[in-house]
Amino acid sequence: xxxxxxxxxxxxxxxxxxxxxDENNYHLQDQVGFILRKAHQRHVSIFASHIGDLTPPQFAxxxxxxxxxxxxxxxLGTLIAMDAATVKGVIDRLKARxxxxxxxxxxxxRRLLVNLTPEGREAIERLIPLARAITEETxxxxxxxxxxxFLRLLAKLA
Amino acid sequence: xxxxxxxxxxxxxxxxxxxxxDENNYHLQDQVGFILRKAHQRHVSIFASHIGDLTPPQFAxxxxxxxxxxxxxxxLGTLIAMDAATVKGVIDRLKARxxxxxxxxxxxxRRLLVNLTPEGREAIERLIPLARAITEETxxxxxxxxxxxFLRLLAKLA
DNA sequence: CTGATATCATTTGCATACGAATGAATTTGA
DNA sequence: TCAAATTCATTCGTATGCAAATGATATCAG
Numbered sequence: 001x002x003x004x005x006x007x008x009x010x011x012x013x014x015x016x017x018x019x020x021x022d023e024n025n026y027h028l029q030d031q032v033g034f035i036l037r038k039a040h041q042r043h044v045s046i047f048a049s050h051i052g053d054l055t056p057p058q059f060a061x062x063x064x065x066x067x068x069x070x071x072x073x074x075x076l077g078t079l080i081a082m083d084a085a086t087v088k089g090v091i092d093r094l095k096a097r098x099x100x101x102x103x104x105x106x107x108x109x110r111r112l113l114v115n116l117t118p119e120g121r122e123a124i125e126r127l128i129p130l131a132r133a134i135t136e137e138t139x140x141x142x143x144x145x146x147x148x149x150f151l152r153l154l155a156k157l158a
Numbered sequence: 159x160x161x162x163x164x165x166x167x168x169x170x171x172x173x174x175x176x177x178x179x180d181e182n183n184y185h186l187q188d189q190v191g192f193i194l195r196k197a198h199q200r201h202v203s204i205f206a207s208h209i210g211d212l213t214p215p216q217f218a219x220x221x222x223x224x225x226x227x228x229x230x231x232x233x234l235g236t237l238i239a240m241d242a243a244t245v246k247g248v249i250d251r252l253k254a255r256x257x258x259x260x261x262x263x264x265x266x267x268r269r270l271l272v273n274l275t276p277e278g279r280e281a282i283e284r285l286i287p288l289a290r291a292i293t294e295e296t297x298x299x300x301x302x303x304x305x306x307x308f309l310r311l312l313a314k315l316a
Numbered sequence: 317c318t319g320a321t322a323t324c325a326t327t328t329g330c331a332t333a334c335g336a337a338t339g340a341a342t343t344t345g346a
Numbered sequence: 347t348c349a350a351a352t353t354c355a356t357t358c359g360t361a362t363g364c365a366a367a368t369g370a371t372a373t374c375a376g
Contacts, residue, residue, distance in 0.1 A: 026286045055361065083365090154308070
């Protein structure tokens with residue numbers, strides 16, 4: 001019995017049984033984008049379980065203002081990786097809660113300066129220890145060595 | 159700067175602590191959550207540059223349906239990591255474009271079955287090669303060895 | 317000096333993403 | 347068996363996230 005070519009059944013069997021190589025099948029769950037999205041989801045969930053009254057983007061805005069002090073809304077957006085439309089919404093909500101205040105730039109009238117209020121400063125100082133715990137819990141599945149490797153490689157992709 | 163002014167004592171404290179790895183300063187840009195968010199943003203941007211008429215979640219839904227065939231909306235959501243409210247919106251939009259069709263489960267009347275249309279099947283078969291290119295471009299900053307390490311560690315976090 | 321360009325902020329529209337509440341249908345368990 | 351619990355889907359509200367268009371202001375080039 002010769003085997004001049006693979007039958008349709010053989011092809012099906014090969015696809016079903018293949019465990020490595022398997023270059024003809026597309027597995028969503030192995031794609032970096034899909035896993036990245038899930039890892040991000042998990043982190044946001046951990047964040048919410050520790051800090052329920054602030055979102056990660058809101059926290060990022062407060063933390064950066066605490067770090068660098070007053071800056072323009074646009075510059076803040078650049079520093080925390082948000083486009084102009086997104087950062088406006090985040091600042092509007094922080095402003096409504098009295099955690100930041102805005103003022104017009106005296107010289108360049110296009111700019112909107114943003115800064116922490118005393119309440120905002122108090123909030124971020126209180127939350128930073130929780131943020132450390134969030135980072136720790138997010139990275140808990142990795143050993144210390146794996147964490148260092150992971151952060152190094154992740155930074156290369158970001 | 160965290161404070162409007164800094165005393166000599168504060169500066170001394172900072173210098174002493176700096177020798178110990180600066181553990182009292184919180185740097186947003188070093189936090190895993192922030193970098194994860196940026197890496198995800200970059201991936202979505204790469205995705206959009208290759209596949210302009212479909213979002214990553216929409217692609218995920220089509221790819222999973224192509225992989226497993228007809229399933230319930232809820233089960234599909236579980237497989238592609240979307241809650242019920244989110245998956246409904248995604249399926250509604252794919253349905254409006256004729257890429258999927260829905261039907262009622264004959265036995266369990268709560269379930270909404272979702273399946274690819276011929277157009278949907280054609281679309282996902284056409285797009286999968288592009289998705290491979292997206293994955294490749296996303297991982298381009300890493301060597302092959304780094305990619306393997308990164309995906310292994312990322313999967314542990316997801 | 318002035319027209320072209322660039323920057324900053326806002327607005328609109330669309331698409332995730334998720335908590336919470338609701339209703340319909342099914343399954344469980346005493 | 348039948349009331350309680352669970353599951354599936356939908357809806358509502360809130361919050362990113364980004365593209366595109368717009369208006370105000372600032373900068374640049376000739």
